[in-house]
Amino acid sequence: MTIISTAADVLRCFSQERQELTLTDVVALRGAPKSSTSRLLRAMREAGLLETVGNSKRYRPSLLLFQLGQLYRAGSSLMARAEDLLSDVVEEAGHSGYVSIRDGREVMGLRYFAGRHALRVGTPIGRRLLAQASATGRSLLARLPDDAVRALFADEFEIPSATAPQTVDDLLRRLAEVRRTGLSESWDESNRGVGALAVAVADPQTEETVSLCVTYPVATITADEKRIIANRLLAGARSIATVMGDRVCHALRAGEPAMQGT
Amino acid sequence: MTIISTAADVLRCFSQERQELTLTDVVALRGAPKSSTSRLLRAMREAGLLETVGNSKRYRPSLLLFQLGQLYRAGSSLMARAEDLLSDVVEEAGHSGYVSIRDGREVMGLRYFAGRHALRVGTPIGRRLLAQASATGRSLLARLPDDAVRALFADEFEIPSATAPQTVDDLLRRLAEVRRTGLSESWDESNRGVGALAVAVADPQTEETVSLCVTYPVATITADEKRIIANRLLAGARSIATVMGDRVCHALRAGEPAMQGT
DNA sequence: AACCTTGGTTCCATTTTTCGGGAATAAAGG
DNA sequence: CCTTTATTCCCGAAAAATGGAACCAAGGTT
Numbered sequence: 001m002t003i004i005s006t007a008a009d010v011l012r013c014f015s016q017e018r019q020e021l022t023l024t025d026v027v028a029l030r031g032a033p034k035s036s037t038s039r040l041l042r043a044m045r046e047a048g049l050l051e052t053v054g055n056s057k058r059y060r061p062s063l064l065l066f067q068l069g070q071l072y073r074a075g076s077s078l079m080a081r082a083e084d085l086l087s088d089v090v091e092e093a094g095h096s097g098y099v100s101i102r103d104g105r106e107v108m109g110l111r112y113f114a115g116r117h118a119l120r121v122g123t124p125i126g127r128r129l130l131a132q133a134s135a136t137g138r139s140l141l142a143r144l145p146d147d148a149v150r151a152l153f154a155d156e157f158e159i160p161s162a163t164a165p166q167t168v169d170d171l172l173r174r175l176a177e178v179r180r181t182g183l184s185e186s187w188d189e190s191n192r193g194v195g196a197l198a199v200a201v202a203d204p205q206t207e208e209t210v211s212l213c214v215t216y217p218v219a220t221i222t223a224d225e226k227r228i229i230a231n232r233l234l235a236g237a238r239s240i241a242t243v244m245g246d247r248v249c250h251a252l253r254a255g256e257p258a259m260q261g262t
Numbered sequence: 263m264t265i266i267s268t269a270a271d272v273l274r275c276f277s278q279e280r281q282e283l284t285l286t287d288v289v290a291l292r293g294a295p296k297s298s299t300s301r302l303l304r305a306m307r308e309a310g311l312l313e314t315v316g317n318s319k320r321y322r323p324s325l326l327l328f329q330l331g332q333l334y335r336a337g338s339s340l341m342a343r344a345e346d347l348l349s350d351v352v353e354e355a356g357h358s359g360y361v362s363i364r365d366g367r368e369v370m371g372l373r374y375f376a377g378r379h380a381l382r383v384g385t386p387i388g389r390r391l392l393a394q395a396s397a398t399g400r401s402l403l404a405r406l407p408d409d410a411v412r413a414l415f416a417d418e419f420e421i422p423s424a425t426a427p428q429t430v431d432d433l434l435r436r437l438a439e440v441r442r443t444g445l446s447e448s449w450d451e452s453n454r455g456v457g458a459l460a461v462a463v464a465d466p467q468t469e470e471t472v473s474l475c476v477t478y479p480v481a482t483i484t485a486d487e488k489r490i491i492a493n494r495l496l497a498g499a500r501s502i503a504t505v506m507g508d509r510v511c512h513a514l515r516a517g518e519p520a521m522q523g524t
Numbered sequence: 525a526a527c528c529t530t531g532g533t534t535c536c537a538t539t540t541t542t543c544g545g546g547a548a549t550a551a552a553g554g
Numbered sequence: 555c556c557t558t559t560a561t562t563c564c565c566g567a568a569a570a571a572t573g574g575a576a577c578c579a580a581g582g583t584t
Contacts, residue, residue, distance in 0.1 A: 001570090002265070002305045002309070002569095002570065002571090003264070003266060003541085003570080004265065004266070004269055004305045004311065005305070007269070007309070008309035008310050008326065009309075011326065012310075012326065014330060014333055015333075016336065019333050019336065022559080023561085024558090024559065032544095033543080033544055034544095034560085034561090035543085035544070035545075035561085035562080035563090036542080036544065038562085039543095039561090039562095040266075043264045043266045044266055046267065047264070047267035047269070047270035047271075048267075048270050048274075049266070049270050049273075057551095057552095057560065057561095060333070060334070061330040061333055061334050063334065064270070064273065064274065065327050065330045065331055066330070066334040066505065068273055068327045068331065069327050069329070069332065070331060070504070071276055071277075071281050071322065071323055072324075072325065072327065072331075073328070074278065074281065101325070103325055108325070108329070110328070112466075112467065114466065114467070114469060206316040207316045207317070208316075263540095264541075264542090265541085265570085265571065284531080285531070285532060285533095286531060294573095295573050295574075296531090296533090296573090297532095297535095297574075297575090298571070298572055300532065301533090301534090301571080301572090302571090304533090
């Protein structure tokens with residue numbers, strides 16, 4: 001066990017809710033001895049991984065980490081394409097959109113595009129959602145084989161709401177549907193009153209996969225709007241898939257538009 | 263010298279130009295022995311600080327770092343950053359500064375930083391200026407499309423002085439210039455004997471936009487001083503824009519300094 | 525096939541850090 | 555002034571880092 005992993009461990013103590021941490025916080029959070037922790041925090045600060053807020057003793061991640069985070073998405077051309085497309089779709093639809101990736105059983109938004117409607121979805125970037133209970137998450141899960149999905153949820157399967165999949169089998173049924181249509185939908189699942197449509201695309205070179213998703217208030221969305229969004233997303237995803245050489249793209253390959261009815 | 267700082271050192275090897283690094287890259291960049299570097303990179307990957315791209319041996323900063331970066335952004339508001347920056351610039355330049363927002367056809371100062379020169383501009387907070395006839399106002403208007411500006415001034419266009427824009431077309435020409443340079447300038451317009459330089463930055467998440475402006479007596483300002491202020495404002499705005507994810511930032515994106523001449 | 529070259533990993537003995545826990549110190553905040 | 559919070563010091567045992575060299579695996583090249 002190297003000190004590096006301990007340092008990373010400390011970094012993981014930070015979160016949306018705990019943006020700044022004090023020595024005692026970290027000690028409490030990790031149950032490690034005080035002296036070691038104090039030394040470690042100082043070392044991390046001197047290394048430029050953390051910085052202290054003002055002249056207080058509270059620590060937070062440094063600018064260096066921020067810049068590195070920026071690279072994360074700047075580095076990917078898949079991401080760039082995804083952002084371009086989603087920006088267009090959001091512009092047109094007026095509803096907010098996200099580009100997200102999956103990390104284990106969760107998905108995380110990397111990029112947010114604000115819609116122009118007064119009532120719009122505005123979850124901040126960096127928040128995590130359950131993969132099984134979001135359109136985005138399922139669009140990504142659908143790219144895994146069934147047994148990989150089972151393995152992923154072998155030890156735990158959370159059910160955040162009544163409209164979310166209630167069992168793994170339930171989830172698999174919905175994933176099959178996603179694979180068939182290329183499109184994933186959620187309705188009042190992880191966030192109350194929020195619905196979403198999502199598609200996933202991958203870069204076979206780097207094996208990275210991102211999901212494009214448009215979210216809207218379930219109360220005001222019309223079937224017509226949904227069909228338009230769905231078709232724009234599908235068409236866009238299809239073109240990105242073609243460019244990147246993504247072949248796994250199931251239904252995206254077929255030329256026919258989805259959701260003709262309803 | 264702890265390994266933490268060595269790790270941070272490795273992280274610093276990444277940049278916009280070098281988004282992914284291979285072992286030999288890092289060895290070359292830091293001149294450290296191969297074996298140590300190999301082990302370090304592996305440790306960092308296992309700790310979750312780095313990840314390998316696809317199944318290649320190229321490393322890049324991990325998702326963890328991206329998340330931490332997001333926290334850095336969420337940690338403070340646009341306003342807080344704007345104030346920090348302006349406080350620095352004012353300190354350095356000695357002239358007064360404001361952070362302002364636009365409200366329709368007017369701009370209003372929210373925060374005032376007193377310069378240290380004997381002769382200084384001292385408009386109290388809360389006073390309103392015409393947006394079209396101030397550096398601050400034009401920096402904010404420049405972020406609107408032309409037709410929105412026309413619509414805004416459709417029913418009325420006040421002309422407070424001879425140096426202010428005389429017509430809407432005149433204004434649009436000056437806004438185009440602002441968009442080009444990222445910088446807005448006024449000279450003896452709304453306030454007699456007062457000039458100003460301003461830049462605008464926005465938080466795309468909340469869609470709030472603020473303007474940072476430094477004001478000075480036109481009688482005593484030198485071209486050199488102006489150039490310094492302009493560059494400090496631009497550089498600062500650029501960094502805030504990066505942190506906040508503001509992409510509309512026109513000329514702020516380009517790396518070249520403004521106002522080299524004169 | 526035999527032979528480089530290149531990029532990466534692993535082995536080893538040696539040197540350097542780190543660890544923890546308690547106590548003293550210091551600094552801040554009531 | 556008292557309390558809470560953070561830092562520093564101590565030190566031997568235990569763990570990790572180091573750098574050189576050997577070792578591997580791929581891809582060329584002859």
